Amino acid sequence: MAIQCAIIGGSGYTGGELLRILSTHPGVEITCVTSRKYAGMPISALFPSLRGIVDINFEDYSPESLKERAQIAFTAVPHQAAMPVVRELLDAGLKVIDLSADFRLHDADVYENWYGEHSQKELLERAVYGLPEIYREKIKAAELVANPGCxxxxxxxxxxxxxxxxxxxxxxxxxxxxxxxxxxxxxxxxxxxxxxxxxxxxxxxxxxxxxxxxxxxxxxxxxxxxxxxxxxxxxxxxxxxxxxxxxxxxxxxxxxxxxxxxxxxxxxxxxxxxxxxxxxxxxxxxxxxxxxxxxxxxxxxxxxxxxxxxxxxxLVKGASGQAVQNMNIMEGLDETIGLQSPPLFP
Ligand SMILES: NC(=O)c1ccc[n+]([C@@H]2O[C@H](COP(=O)([O-])OP(=O)(O)OC[C@H]3O[C@@H](n4cnc5c(N)ncnc54)[C@H](OP(=O)(O)O)[C@@H]3O)[C@@H](O)[C@H]2O)c1
Known part of the structure; x- marks a missing residue:
């Protein structure tokens, strides 16, 4: 059965790149893509490159409705905005791959020195830093992966x-x-x-x-x-x-x-x-x-x-591609699935 995925903050660049990569991933179904500004609009209205490829609409974010519709969520929103969303998604029983900086630093004081207040400090020790080449074994068992910065x-x-x-x-x-x-x-x-x-x-x-x-x-x-x-x-x-x-x-x-x-x-x-x-x-x-x-x-x-x-x-190894690599590892798939297309040259 396909892994059902949600993308929270799907109208941005990393959200668009997740859509591009996941749309050809053979083991995945994209069940929900959220946007506050564009809820109700077709994804192709904002990403014309995906016309005929991803034919669903943006919707409002609702963690409750995701319980039955997704096993894993990618959060592609700015730092500070991500932390409450990640908490709600975990509480709703989803695994989460967060593309923001909110769970990358292990020390809450360091986070607060550089980014501002952290409202979900107790989640920091549950987060695994998602650089697969170094933390592959930990990522396999993770419920929350902090996808590294670019x-x-x-x-x-x-x-x-x-x-x-x-x-x-x-x-x-x-x-x-x-x-x-x-x-x-x-x-x-x-x-x-x-x-x-x-x-x-x-x-x-x-x-x-x-x-x-x-x-x-x-x-x-x-x-x-x-x-x-x-x-x-x-x-x-x-x-x-x-x-x-x-x-x-x-x-x-x-x-x-x-x-x-x-x-x-x-x-x-x-x-x-x-x-x-x-x-x-x-x-x-x-x-x-x-x-x-x-x-x-x-x-x-x-x-x-x-x-x-x-x-x-x-946008790929520095964000959405690495996030899909992490999802593959968390779901027990070959880590290259969906990521095998060669670079675009020139
Ligand atoms: N760009 C990169 O190369 C890159 C690389 C690594 C990591 N990242 C990280 O990935 C995350 C997304 O980056 P991006 O480049 O995709 O940003 P972006 O293009 O500016 O998109 C941000 C997205 O977040 C949503 N959003 C903005 N403010 C929000 C809020 N307060 N609450 C909920 N949703 C909000 C926006 O959607 P609506 O306004 O439509 O709701 C939009 O979909 C950031 O944390 C960024 O630091 C980016």
Whole structure:
């Protein structure tokens, strides 16, 4: 029998991407898609690309009505708005995959420092951080998965195995990321509109981006001690994609091929991580529309620096694709189902 799924906040970019992916997933039936603004309207009115593919209407959110109609819900609403919804869905007996930041940080104080008040603190310990390549076993048994942020996914995947092996100094890591504009969501301000982004290129939230504590949390787990790092995000005039470059100081004399082998060994059972051959580096073009994370490795002997470069599609591996990967794992399916289509190139 098909897994019945609900999407809460289906009118946004990640909601639309969930619809696109789930509409061809052979094991899923989309039974409910909510929107406050567009309830009653056909989904194709807001996503004409899905005309003839998803023929249901948006509806109002009602956790009671979902009890009989869905086993699993994706919450694709802004942080803070997600936490009460997640609580109601869990109370209604659904499993939940939350795409917001509300359940990603284990420490409520850290959340409150960066995001504001947390009204569902007791749920934090029930949430599993949904990076399947690292937490696959925990995700299998989870009732609440906190789907990782887009920047954190791109930063953690390359660095985690390297820090776990103690190959680089955990102090002084620099992470420099560039994101396409869809990362800000469909309802973002005019600062993310065409005329203000096209042909521009800028850093933003320097030293204060909210994904910083999430990256620090996971990389601290990797090296077994708390670390802090510098993270600078940039906005680039493309629609989808994140390219992340990290710089860390090598503690050992290792060459590029050894590091590539360490990463390949760590991700041996992880079909969505592609560690590139020596001398090759990721390009957002090569992951667009797919759930892949491509990783390239460079050792600068002159400065004793390890440079790791990764590329993901922020809406797929950075959000909705990863959420479907998590659903597959929670439901005991092959984690690649529904996510096998190749990247869109060019
Ligand atoms: N965009 C990305 O690349 C990305 C990546 C990873 C994670 N995320 C996270 O995923 C979530 C959704 O992001 P998005 O990019 O899809 O945002 P979006 O395009 O702005 O869509 C937000 C959705 O949430 C609904 N919504 C807004 N305020 C709400 C509220 N107070 N209560 C209930 N529903 C509300 C909106 O629906 P109506 O107004 O129609 O009700 C809309 O469907 C966010 O938490 C975001 O941080 C986004």
């Amino acid at each position: 920047y954190p996914t791109s930063a953690i995947l390359p660095l985690y195995p390297i820090l776990k092996r103690g190959i680089v100094d955990s102090n002084g890591i620099i992470i420099d990321s560039k994101s396409g504009v869809s990362g800000a969501g469909r309802t973002s301000s005019s600062a993310f509109g065409y005329s203000e982004v096209n042909e521009g290129f800028k850093a933003y939230k320097v030293c204060e981006h909210r994904h910083t504590p999430e990256i620090e949390q996971e990389l601290s787990m990797a090296c077994g001690a708390p670390l802090t790092l510098n993270f600078t995000p940039h906005l680039v005039p493309m629609t989808r994609g994140i390219l992340t470059t990290s710089y860390s100081k090598l503690k050992e004399d290792v060459d590029e091929q050894e590091l590539i082998d360490i990463l390949r060994d760590f991700y041996n059972e992880s079909p969505f991580v592609r560690v590139l051959d020596q001398g090759l580096f990721p390009d957002c073009h090569n992951v667009r529309g797919s759930n892949f994370c491509d990783i390239g490795v460079r050792v600068c002997k002159r400065t004793n620096t390890l440079i790791l470069i990764s590329a993901i599609d922020n």
